[in-house]
Amino acid sequence: MTEALFSGTAPRLWLRVEQDADKPFYARVPAGLADGYVVNANLIEHSPASVGAFLDQFERPFIVDPMSYRFERVAWHTRERDGEVENKRNYRRLWEKYANGVDGLSGDPLVDRGTRRIVSEQAALRFCANVIEFQDRRLRSAWIDDGAQYVGMDRLFGYSLAPSAYVAPYVVVGEEDDPVRDIDRLVMFATATASLGRPPVVAILPILGGVLEDIACMRRLASGIALSGASSVLVWPVGQSAFALADSPSLFTGLTVLLRGLREGGLETGMLYGGFFSTLLRGFGSLGFSHGLMYGESRGLDPAAGRPSTRFYFPPLHESLPYTIASQLIAGMSGQEYLDRVCGCELCQALVAEGSLAEYFMTYVPDGAKRPFPTSAALDLNRMHYLFARGRELDFARLRPESQLIADLLRAVDEFPPAATRVVRSWAGRLNSA
Amino acid sequence: MTDEITLHNADSVDVTDLWDDLEDRTSEFSSISRKDRQLNLRVDEALLAAIREVATVRGEGYHTYARRLIEEGVARELAQASDPRLPSDRPFRMKEVILVLLGATDPDAANEAMLVGRTRLQKMLFLAAQHLKPQVAARFEAYSYGPFDESVESDVEFLASEGLVEASGYESITQLPEDDADRGRLVLDWIRTRNEAAASSQDEIETYRLTRAGMEWVRRFLASEEFGTSDAKQQLWAECIKLKATFGRVPQRELVDYVYANFPEFTKNSKIRDQVAARIEQKSRS
Numbered sequence: 001m002t003e004a005l006f007s008g009t010a011p012r013l014w015l016r017v018e019q020d021a022d023k024p025f026y027a028r029v030p031a032g033l034a035d036g037y038v039v040n041a042n043l044i045e046h047s048p049a050s051v052g053a054f055l056d057q058f059e060r061p062f063i064v065d066p067m068s069y070r071f072e073r074v075a076w077h078t079r080e081r082d083g084e085v086e087n088k089r090n091y092r093r094l095w096e097k098y099a100n101g102v103d104g105l106s107g108d109p110l111v112d113r114g115t116r117r118i119v120s121e122q123a124a125l126r127f128c129a130n131v132i133e134f135q136d137r138r139l140r141s142a143w144i145d146d147g148a149q150y151v152g153m154d155r156l157f158g159y160s161l162a163p164s165a166y167v168a169p170y171v172v173v174g175e176e177d178d179p180v181r182d183i184d185r186l187v188m189f190a191t192a193t194a195s196l197g198r199p200p201v202v203a204i205l206p207i208l209g210g211v212l213e214d215i216a217c218m219r220r221l222a223s224g225i226a227l228s229g230a231s232s233v234l235v236w237p238v239g240q241s242a243f244a245l246a247d248s249p250s251l252f253t254g255l256t257v258l259l260r261g262l263r264e265g266g267l268e269t270g271m272l273y274g275g276f277f278s279t280l281l282r283g284f285g286s287l288g289f290s291h292g293l294m295y296g297e298s299r300g301l302d303p304a305a306g307r308p309s310t311r312f313y314f315p316p317l318h319e320s321l322p323y324t325i326a327s328q329l330i331a332g333m334s335g336q337e338y339l340d341r342v343c344g345c346e347l348c349q350a351l352v353a354e355g356s357l358a359e360y361f362m363t364y365v366p367d368g369a370k371r372p373f374p375t376s377a378a379l380d381l382n383r384m385h386y387l388f389a390r391g392r393e394l395d396f397a398r399l400r401p402e403s404q405l406i407a408d409l410l411r412a413v414d415e416f417p418p419a420a421t422r423v424v425r426s427w428a429g430r431l432n433s434a
Numbered sequence: 435m436t437d438e439i440t441l442h443n444a445d446s447v448d449v450t451d452l453w454d455d456l457e458d459r460t461s462e463f464s465s466i467s468r469k470d471r472q473l474n475l476r477v478d479e480a481l482l483a484a485i486r487e488v489a490t491v492r493g494e495g496y497h498t499y500a501r502r503l504i505e506e507g508v509a510r511e512l513a514q515a516s517d518p519r520l521p522s523d524r525p526f527r528m529k530e531v532i533l534v535l536l537g538a539t540d541p542d543a544a545n546e547a548m549l550v551g552r553t554r555l556q557k558m559l560f561l562a563a564q565h566l567k568p569q570v571a572a573r574f575e576a577y578s579y580g581p582f583d584e585s586v587e588s589d590v591e592f593l594a595s596e597g598l599v600e601a602s603g604y605e606s607i608t609q610l611p612e613d614d615a616d617r618g619r620l621v622l623d624w625i626r627t628r629n630e631a632a633a634s635s636q637d638e639i640e641t642y643r644l645t646r647a648g649m650e651w652v653r654r655f656l657a658s659e660e661f662g663t664s665d666a667k668q669q670l671w672a673e674c675i676k677l678k679a680t681f682g683r684v685p686q687r688e689l690v691d692y693v694y695a696n697f698p699e700f701t702k703n704s705k706i707r708d709q710v711a712a713r714i715e716q717k718s719r720s
Contacts, residue, residue: 020588028621030610047588053595089584150529150596150651350618377629384621 004165004200004232005035005063005288006270009398011279012288013390014038014270016065020047022293023054025383033391036061036164038290041134042070042090045097048142052161055139061164064135068169069206071095071114073301097134098169102127115171121188128192131169136162136198165200165232168193172238172301174208179217187224194229203230204272205258206238206301212254222258226265233262234272234290239300242277246426259284273299276318276390277427279397280405294386296320307373312360313386315343315393316412320386323361323374329416330357341415345388347381360385525571526662526670529589530655531562533598536644537652538674548643549678554686555590555642556582557693558677564697565673569666574700580693581700590642598648602641691717 006012015026015034020043037055041064044051055062070077070091077091087110095114099105103123105114118124139161168190173182190203203225211217225233237245237255245251262269263285271278274289275297291299294308296319311320314329321329330338335352342348351357360381363372374382397405406428413425477485489499526534535558536549549555560581563572574581593599611617644652656667681689694701694710701707 020591028610028624030617046584047591050588050591050595053592057595150593150598346614346618347621348618349615350622353615375629377625380625380629381622384625388618 004202004268005234006232006268007035010282010287011394011397012270013394014063014288014290016040016290016292017043017051017054018292019043020050023051025293025380025387027054027058028384029387029391031058031060033387033394034060035288036063038062039064041065041067041094044134044138045090045094048139052139052142055161063163063165063167063202064138065204066098066131066135066167066169067094068098068115068131069172069301071098071110072112072116072171072175074112077110094134098127098130100130102130115169116176116185118185121192124188124192125195128169128189129196132166132193132196132198135166165202166193166196166198167202167204168230170204170206172206172208173217173221174211174238179211179214180220182211183217183221183224186221187228190225190228190230199229200231201229202232202234203228204234204236206236206272207258208238209240209244209251212237212240212258213248213250215254215257218254218258219261222261222265225262226267230267232268232270234270235259235262235286236272236299240298242275242297243426244298246277246430249430252430256281256284259286273297276393276397279394280402280427283402293383294320307366308379310361310363310372310374312382313389314416315345315389316341316408317416318393318409323363327358327361343385343389343392345385345392347385347388351381524662525569526566526666527571528559528583528585529593531559531570531572531670531674532586532589532593533644533648533652534655534670535559535562535674535677536599536642537649538671538678540675540679548641549682550641551686552587552640553579554681554689555640556586557689558681559583559586560693560697560700561677561681562670562673566669569662569669576700576703578703578705580690580704580706581697593648597645598651600641600643600645687713 005014013034014036015022016038017023017026018040026037037060039051039055039062044064074085077088077095078085079088080086092110095110099108099114102118103120103126104117105123105127108114111117115127118127170189171182171185173179173186176182186203186205190201194201205221205225207221235255235258237251240251245255259269259281268287269285270287271281271289273291273295274286275291275295277297278286278289294311294313309320310323312323312326313319314321314326330342333341335355335357338357339348339352348357351359360378362375362378364375365372410425410428413428485500486496489496492499494502532555535555549558557580559572560574560583563570563574563583572583573585574583590599590601594601611620656671662670681692691710691714694704694707695714701710704710
């Protein structure tokens, strides 16, 4: 197995950089928290120089998610203005680069389901070459060409700003009611990308719930990707919550069949969007996961909208709980008791030292709103707490077998009964019986 | 490492052999990046003499000076390669305009080498781009609060990360404390500072100023023959001086009103268009 993403003891973590606002928080976590960054292609299109400066400053590995699935849906790349629908500029520019010279796409406006219009191997090859060229050049060209007159030569040429692996473009399996065709297209993209001769190649596999239950499809997908030339795979059970995966025997079985098939095919495998529960899949071949700031276990296709929620990451249960519940759970605890039973992360230590834990749960009700929202300070505190707590739970998980992690989970459910969700029990039960 | 170093005293006598007698103080230089490739050049005597002379005047070693010349030349060539138009045809890039705007100081006009407010920075860059059109490569569009160029923030962040601009809100951390408690305290202080500052004022509090390296960059930019003709640079400089004298210190509202009154096509998507229009109307009546 080629180690492109997940070297060292599993589970490993890659942090996803989705927006410029993520960077100040990632800049303040210890280097050991994550092995690298997954950077959204649209962010790199938007601000290559500042993303390049950020990556250069910390010199951590990165890969670029081409986000090609977003060209399958109108919602992501358009916005309405003055009653007219227009394409968002970053996606338009991204599409122009991806589609350049591709038969059937060249000169077309950015269209719904654009990626699916690639039918020939020749077109796929050109498309993949464009996508890889973007990953390889966009940051470096902004850094060197545009930044040359500002950056010292040591910095300019001292770090190549090349991704540690190239991610093949991808479509969502099951989005068009013909999963076999989608699987073949995914395999074609991975194969075309691998044939470009710039290894290692990462294949992203987004799978809708119904298809995940189809064991034959999962076997076809695993064997196809294993022969594609890709060396690493990131699996994405689209929109499936931790609870849904654990609670449904057929979903869980489909996922584990896929993971095992990929592992047996010699592929390095992880979860594209994951959390603590994903770490428990290492027995099935998942070596790690990636996710963005403050996200839970799952990720759907459609954009999340609205104001940030009042949730606090509660490490014993590995879940984000509403402020009201989290604050009730810790009410009456001494500072030391909180550090021992709930969280002893860097930020919690600092807040406990001055008796200010309540700052995590500060809210306000904006004009016209009916419910409270976190203050911006509380939101920042919760973001950093999420990162620090995640680092600690991963360190903890690396040192212990799954059986102990499951036992800890069950103990936590008993210890904090008001928050004992079915998720925890379902996972414990599923893993115990698997 | 294969550095070959020749040392000369004031009389140009080669004293390289004395090197071995020097005390080993390499640890003092461990923070300086290593140059581990070597470039040998044969040059004529007159050029070498000139390099030494200029380096002496500048107070630099002549190797350091020669290397800097090469570095700057290569940087210019790379920048030119990405935009092969003649200097006179090439518009100023937004990063250049930001640096010149921040650096435009005129003691007579009491300008400061600082700007306060994200909106102020956006609107002043917009005015510079409009007044110097088409000499500035800008991408201003009609956004929710008037003209806005999304590349400005990214450019500021980049310039801050390169040490040319000091911008509140873009502080970067290069080294975290080893100890957990110290790290937590550092993060807590950072969060409180950025939120308390924002809460303490109704107005924007972001500040932007040039660093010493930024000032040096502006000086070299204006003096060099690259990246625009001297006429164009003079125009840019004069425009920035004027903008700062006019809008650098007035209440931000006045700048916003001026932009809305003079460039209505950039306010069509504004959420505050009616509010600003009413204000302008009231001002004109009074």
